[in-house]
Amino acid sequence: MNMMVSRRALLGGLALGGAATMLPRAALAWKADGASLYPATNSFIKGFVDRRELAGTLAAVGKGQAAAEFFGAGTLAMDSQTPVGPDTLWRLYSMTKPVTGIAAMLLIEDGKMKLDQPIADFLPAFAKMQVQNVPDGSITELHPAKTQITVRHLLTHTAGLGYNIIQKGPIKKAYDDAGIVGGQVSRLPIPGFPPVTPAASLAEMADRLAQLPLVYDPGTQWSYSVSLDLLGRVIEVASGQAFDAFLKARLFDPLGMTSTWFRVPASEVGRLTTNYAPFGGALLPIDPATSSIYLDPPPYPFGGGGLVSSARDYDRFLAMLLGEGALGGARIMRPETARLAMSNLIDDSVARKGTFIEGQGFGAGGRVSLASSPTGEGIYGWAGAAGTIGFVDRKRGYRAAGYAQYMPSGALPFQEKFGETFQKDVMG
Template sequence: MNMMVTRRALLGGMALGGAAAFLPGSAFAFRADGATLYPATNAFIKGFVDRRELAGTLACIGKGQEAPLSFGAGTQAMDSAKPVGPDTLWRLYSMTKPITAMAAMLLIEEGKMGLDQPIADFLPAFAKMTVQNTPDGSITAVHPAKTPITVRQLLTHTAGLGYNIIQTGPLRDAYNKAGLIGGQVSRLPIPGMPPITPAPSLAAFADRLAELPLVYEPGTRWSYSVGLDLMGRVIEVVSGQAFDAFLKTRLFGPLGMTSTFFQVPASEAGRLSTNYFPMGGVLLPIDPGTSSIYLDKPPMPYGGGGLVSSARDYDRFLAMLLGEGETGGVRIMKPETARLAMSNLLTEGVATRGSMIDGQGFGAGGRVSLAGSPTGEGVYGWGGAAGTIGFVDRARGYRVGGYTQYMPADVLPFQAKFGEAFYKDVMR
């Protein structure tokens, strides 16, 4: 049974919290010396397993283009003896967003679409959007949008679009009714989560979304949204390829990301971790790896939250970013494209106060640190609803991933404090 991703779950997954918000090709090593080189990070992730708060945790850290070190604790599930490792599969959820955004940047690099081009040039249904007179108020008391939605705005959550995990009232209900969700959680019924029939394709998703009003005027406010899911449809139309095929051809194949899936093959099910809901000191399995919803073909490839991957694979993606478009002798994009994607793409006047990126910038699908951040400039990345986090620190030359599986991600401080633990090690 498909279940919507709860508001609290994805909000928790994206918060990355205060200091953690940016305080947050090659061979892979699973080595004990990673724990020695990064003692604060190791103690931090190991503590969750020692306290039996999480089944398994993993850190994957690379310096420059060197082979990364992975070190972790625990197992793929509480009832499993298989230890977590570089090839364990994790539900990325919104760590999918930077991948989708970089795919879009490839089309921008090729001149097939422009950063500030209206998406209505590709999806005509978005030519005449309306905006709620009152955000999250009536969906019939609306007015015409003053400006068109652009590619930049989809990449940066400034298009004015909503999210069923963010919005309240009639617009949230309309999103749910139309099946405009950003991912899957479980085959199992979960208390408090209404059953929703997801849109059956990216084309249907886009068409249904275009019929609903925007929450805000395009380009005026940062508001977490389905923008990167919609970008998947834009990529299909512009490239002439199915979105998932485009990712495989242009990113996963060249980077050797052979363990990154929208649907986990049955042959790889033994590597899939279990996702948990911590409650009252007990870990309730909401999506067991052996019977996961990710073993089923999803209704559509969710560009905002649909991928499952390994630390080995996601590190290759991060290595490409840190290498400004190149890793292991394979160039994915031009250096200037990579730098642009990881720069602050918010236009002047975009309101961010009170949002998840308050005091930070935002690039193509990920948060960007600014000069006044605790780490200074140069950090780009994002997190996922089930506790994962991934980022590159371009100034210091690190690529970093933290992996575990639980939701909501704010129930435990793994994601929110992971970056803080890492920077204790590298800013000593």
């Protein structure tokens, strides 16, 4: 049985059964030149292992398109002797979203869809959506959507769709009942949280989603949602290929991303981390590598949160972005398409107060810094539910990513403070 767990649920404290995995007294450090080149970042990520808060942490930093520096500390799991490294496998969760966003931009470049094209052109069931009169309120007191959902709306979380890790009340229950989820966490049952059975395919998920009301009118509110998962289905229809096959053919293979999957091959389990929940001064293994749910075929490829990858692989994706669509001899997209993808695609009129992007913009599946941001313009990227974060800083010519495996990501400040700490190294 697939057990879906929300970040909110984990944050609230879980009465998980079984003995806690106690943290070791000594941490195994993994050394590389990057530790001296980026001392603040190295000290920051290593501290979580030294303090016995995390099993392993890693950073990947590159300047321009030069080879990345990888540096970190610790091991794949608390009971593992294998140190983390560039080819360790991490659950990316929502760091999948920029990948899906860039995939959609490829189809826009191909002329197979347009940025402001209604998605009903591809999925007719979305032609006449209804909207909750009160967000997260009644799912029967509704009004017709004032505008169509567009590709831009899906790219930027402005379609008005919900998320079962965000919404409350009847609409959350409706999402759960319909099996509309953004990812998977564990095979393990968690007391107090009923299991959700995901829809069996992207097509079925989309069909079920079209029957549910929107939380907001499209184009009015930034609301974290399943929009990038739905975009995976739009990509299937527009391209004529299965979503995962499209990613492999147009992104992963050309970029040499040989360790990026929705399902980890059994032969690669020796590289997979264990995912933990910090709880009561201990780490509880919620998805041990050897019995990980990521060893099973997913119900469908989650474009919003389904990928597992290595730091080396994801760095190639970020390097391509920093190269405005090119990496080495491979050109994935035109420079103007890459620049558009990493630009702010939402209007000032879109409400975002109190959201993850308050005071910021949003591009193709990733947050975008603005001139008014502390760092200024030029940063594009996103983070994941298990503590990972990745971005490009186009203004300064850097790409950076931080890796850890714990849920919820807010339980420790690894993800929250990684970018800020990295900026200390590059800005002084």
